[in-house]
Amino acid sequence: MARPVIALLTDFGLRDHYVAAMKAVALGIAPDVTFVDISHDIDAHDVLAGALELDACYRDFPAGTIFLAVIDPGVGSSRRAIALDTGTYRFVGPDNGVFARIAEASAPTRIVELTEPRYARAAVSRTFEGRDRFAPAAAWLATGVDVAAFGPLLTAICPLEIPEPRVEDDAIVGEVLRVDRFGNLVTNIDRLSVERIPRGRVETDRHAIGMVTATYADVPSGALCAIIGGSGHLEIAINGGRAADVLGLCRGGIVRVRRGA
Amino acid sequence: MARPVIALLTDFGLRDHYVAAMKAVALGIAPDVTFVDISHDIDAHDVLAGALELDACYRDFPAGTIFLAVIDPGVGSSRRAIALDTGTYRFVGPDNGVFARIAEASAPTRIVELTEPRYARAAVSRTFEGRDRFAPAAAWLATGVDVAAFGPLLTAICPLEIPEPRVEDDAIVGEVLRVDRFGNLVTNIDRLSVERIPRGRVETDRHAIGMVTATYADVPSGALCAIIGGSGHLEIAINGGRAADVLGLCRGGIVRVRRGA
Amino acid sequence: MARPVIALLTDFGLRDHYVAAMKAVALGIAPDVTFVDISHDIDAHDVLAGALELDACYRDFPAGTIFLAVIDPGVGSSRRAIALDTGTYRFVGPDNGVFARIAEASAPTRIVELTEPRYARAAVSRTFEGRDRFAPAAAWLATGVDVAAFGPLLTAICPLEIPEPRVEDDAIVGEVLRVDRFGNLVTNIDRLSVERIPRGRVETDRHAIGMVTATYADVPSGALCAIIGGSGHLEIAINGGRAADVLGLCRGGIVRVRRGA
Numbered sequence: 001m002a003r004p005v006i007a008l009l010t011d012f013g014l015r016d017h018y019v020a021a022m023k024a025v026a027l028g029i030a031p032d033v034t035f036v037d038i039s040h041d042i043d044a045h046d047v048l049a050g051a052l053e054l055d056a057c058y059r060d061f062p063a064g065t066i067f068l069a070v071i072d073p074g075v076g077s078s079r080r081a082i083a084l085d086t087g088t089y090r091f092v093g094p095d096n097g098v099f100a101r102i103a104e105a106s107a108p109t110r111i112v113e114l115t116e117p118r119y120a121r122a123a124v125s126r127t128f129e130g131r132d133r134f135a136p137a138a139a140w141l142a143t144g145v146d147v148a149a150f151g152p153l154l155t156a157i158c159p160l161e162i163p164e165p166r167v168e169d170d171a172i173v174g175e176v177l178r179v180d181r182f183g184n185l186v187t188n189i190d191r192l193s194v195e196r197i198p199r200g201r202v203e204t205d206r207h208a209i210g211m212v213t214a215t216y217a218d219v220p221s222g223a224l225c226a227i228i229g230g231s232g233h234l235e236i237a238i239n240g241g242r243a244a245d246v247l248g249l250c251r252g253g254i255v256r257v258r259r260g261a
Numbered sequence: 262m263a264r265p266v267i268a269l270l271t272d273f274g275l276r277d278h279y280v281a282a283m284k285a286v287a288l289g290i291a292p293d294v295t296f297v298d299i300s301h302d303i304d305a306h307d308v309l310a311g312a313l314e315l316d317a318c319y320r321d322f323p324a325g326t327i328f329l330a331v332i333d334p335g336v337g338s339s340r341r342a343i344a345l346d347t348g349t350y351r352f353v354g355p356d357n358g359v360f361a362r363i364a365e366a367s368a369p370t371r372i373v374e375l376t377e378p379r380y381a382r383a384a385v386s387r388t389f390e391g392r393d394r395f396a397p398a399a400a401w402l403a404t405g406v407d408v409a410a411f412g413p414l415l416t417a418i419c420p421l422e423i424p425e426p427r428v429e430d431d432a433i434v435g436e437v438l439r440v441d442r443f444g445n446l447v448t449n450i451d452r453l454s455v456e457r458i459p460r461g462r463v464e465t466d467r468h469a470i471g472m473v474t475a476t477y478a479d480v481p482s483g484a485l486c487a488i489i490g491g492s493g494h495l496e497i498a499i500n501g502g503r504a505a506d507v508l509g510l511c512r513g514g515i516v517r518v519r520r521g522a
Numbered sequence: 523m524a525r526p527v528i529a530l531l532t533d534f535g536l537r538d539h540y541v542a543a544m545k546a547v548a549l550g551i552a553p554d555v556t557f558v559d560i561s562h563d564i565d566a567h568d569v570l571a572g573a574l575e576l577d578a579c580y581r582d583f584p585a586g587t588i589f590l591a592v593i594d595p596g597v598g599s600s601r602r603a604i605a606l607d608t609g610t611y612r613f614v615g616p617d618n619g620v621f622a623r624i625a626e627a628s629a630p631t632r633i634v635e636l637t638e639p640r641y642a643r644a645a646v647s648r649t650f651e652g653r654d655r656f657a658p659a660a661a662w663l664a665t666g667v668d669v670a671a672f673g674p675l676l677t678a679i680c681p682l683e684i685p686e687p688r689v690e691d692d693a694i695v696g697e698v699l700r701v702d703r704f705g706n707l708v709t710n711i712d713r714l715s716v717e718r719i720p721r722g723r724v725e726t727d728r729h730a731i732g733m734v735t736a737t738y739a740d741v742p743s744g745a746l747c748a749i750i751g752g753s754g755h756l757e758i759a760i761n762g763g764r765a766a767d768v769l770g771l772c773r774g775g776i777v778r779v780r781r782g783a
Contacts, residue, residue, distance in 0.1 A: 002553035002554070003553060003554065005549055005553075007542065007546070011442075012442060013442035014275070014298070014300065014301070014302060014536070015300055015302040015441075015442060016300065016314070016439075016441045016442055017299050017300060017314045017315075017317050017318040018441075018442075018491075019298075020268065020297050020298060020299040020300070020318055020321075021317075021318045021321045021491070023297045024268070024297060024318060024321035024322040024323070024326075025321050027266055027295065027297070027322070027323050028321075028322070028323040031263035031264060031266075031295075031323065032263070032264060034549065034553075035297075036542050036545045036546060036549070036557075037536070037541075037542060038539050038542040039536065039537055039538065039539060039542070040536070041536060041537040044442065044443050044503075045501060053538070053539045054539075056539050056543075057539040057542055057543045057546060060542075060543045060546040060547050060550075060653065061546040061549070061550070062546070062549050062550040062553065065546075073501055074478055075476060075477065075478070076475060076476025076477065076478055076479075077476065077477075077478030125490075125491045126475045126476035126488075127476050127477065127488055127489075127490050127491055127496075128490070128491030131321065131491060132491075178538075180537075180538045180540075181533075181534060181535035181537060181538055181540075181566065182566050214598065214648045215597060215598025215599065215648035215649050216597065216598065216599075216649065217596055217597070217598055217599035218598075227648075227649055228649075229647075229649050229650070230540075230543070230647045230649055230650030230653060230654075235649075240567060240595055242566075272703075273703060274702075274703035275536070275559070275561065275562070275563060276561055276563040276702075276703060277561065277575070277700075277702045277703055278560050278561060278575045278576075278578050278579040279702075279703075279752075280559075281529065281558050281559060281560040281561070281579055281582075282578075282579045282582045282752070284558045285529070285558060285579060285582035285583040285584070285587075286582050288527055288556065288558070288583070288584050289582075289583070289584040292524035292525060292556075292584065293524070293525060296558075305703065305704050305764075306762060334762055335739055336737060336738065336739070337736060337737025337738065337739055337740075338737065338738075338739030386751075386752045387736045387737035387749075388737050388738065388749055388750075388751050388752055388757075389751070389752030392582065392752060393752075
């Protein structure tokens, strides 16, 4: 039988021992798990950025994967600890919006509050629930415990405000949601929206990028291009360069696709 | 049977191939190990920082875990290479103090010098013993070789000077030992010491923090707080912010708990 | 039977989800693989740096290891996707020179172009072949598929210009190929070349370093030294310090070994 996969996403960084402590506790419960680190370099407390990274890759994981996502500005407070089961995947973390998009996309999803003490450590730190509550829960799920055993069913979870593109007469107006390591500007405009604009031309407030091309190499080295990136969203990039630096754009920067002449 | 766990702690960083070389060699000897990275971003040669990160998390690992800790400013010199067996855990690395606290806390501990050539690579680089001596030793331990087979028993290891808090009449005076990714200031004052000060109030040379609260969210957003962190030590933090930046404190900064009125 | 090892080398960084997406896809095909990260912090598009890191460590891995190396400035273009089988190891990635040195060193090596669609994802993104073409290929190799099944045999691959040292009458003139985390300057001069220069003395344009010593600790703390590093090449270092900063040298800086008096 395949070893269960736990995929981790946090804002803990890799310098401190915090991620290791979570894995250590999980291995004590589920010794045969395989860990995959999605990212631990989400900006501190940036729930939206975490939600977007998770959303961009969770479908690439094998069915049965358990996602342990701990970006938790409200650790130790009354915010709930939850687990979701979409039928294909399970998710464990704080109820602060990080799973909002997944719950929408995957309904019907069972959601529970993590209240059952036997699936947490005996003493739960009020400042490190990642180690004492979430990691054990993920590990118990990996051993085969059903999500319903962790606590009462919930009918709704905390929403998350994700900026949505605005549709105008002859254009769609979106914005940059993240800047990746290559300086690519990833927007909230998806492939379908782009395809609805005839002969669409991509632009920012100060630069005309042009039509969407299939890949970076379709423009000369050093030139700006607009592509549909690996997660299916419009990106502005530079072949061999850093669009974010050249355009001076970051998260929130406006990007338009306008009907061509 | 559970797969053996090797937990790694180095100052090698993740940019160079050095950590991978250690894992590669270990996998050649013990193909079914699970690796957990504690940290590879310890400042170069900072044995104290490494010892503190290790001490903060090793008890979270399952019994049987092997810790491979290579912060080794004296690589290739006459400093000894050692392994410790506490009965629960085993540790491999240079004898430079990184294991001093563990040896104290876990007595009786068997300690050996790594001299047996069959458990090192055939040619040991004088500049990369992590790959050629320590990683093989950890892997052989993982396959079940007893620590006594690696070389002669030692009765003492290199000590480590860890700053200890000073107890005064109505106060305990400690210091910041590390600053974490969130800008939290983790001190050397443990929970018991705090509890011995009636109505204790936490302060730095220039700021009054107040009484210890249970978690960040017990103070308003942006406010300073004093908490007992996940490793059981007093921390100064800001709910949603970075105490280190706001207070201008780093390692060595003085923190007091003073008897309240 | 030992679990197959996939060793990863990219310029993707660890902040974005890109490395995780590759592992996710691979686990869906080969659930029992062990991943080892060589580095994901190669500078963006720096094929030479990637080739050097790979070359410095691949021999440390157990036989059968599959290397997935994706530094791919030409992603989506007509550059070929390839796999190599040296008999001992297999390599998967773009044909841009990253494997040139390995193909030379390991002949006879079978090389194929990755054209067989059944070993890629159904839809291959033109901007993320790491996830859609290379990761699946590595995973299928891990399940036991022979390299010949992936596509037509190639007789030559893209070369890579690696700066080679120049031999003069009484000296060998090389250069710095990489600066590691410790500020050590790793050159392209190998141990044999050094040994051919009688009483050789190492120097840069502005500093005399002296004879090669066995390890850092052979010189006083803070002193410059020349050593043969863990990968068998001449390095300039400072015992307990950062040679790169003190000498003001980086990649391309000239290093000479001159016959002594």
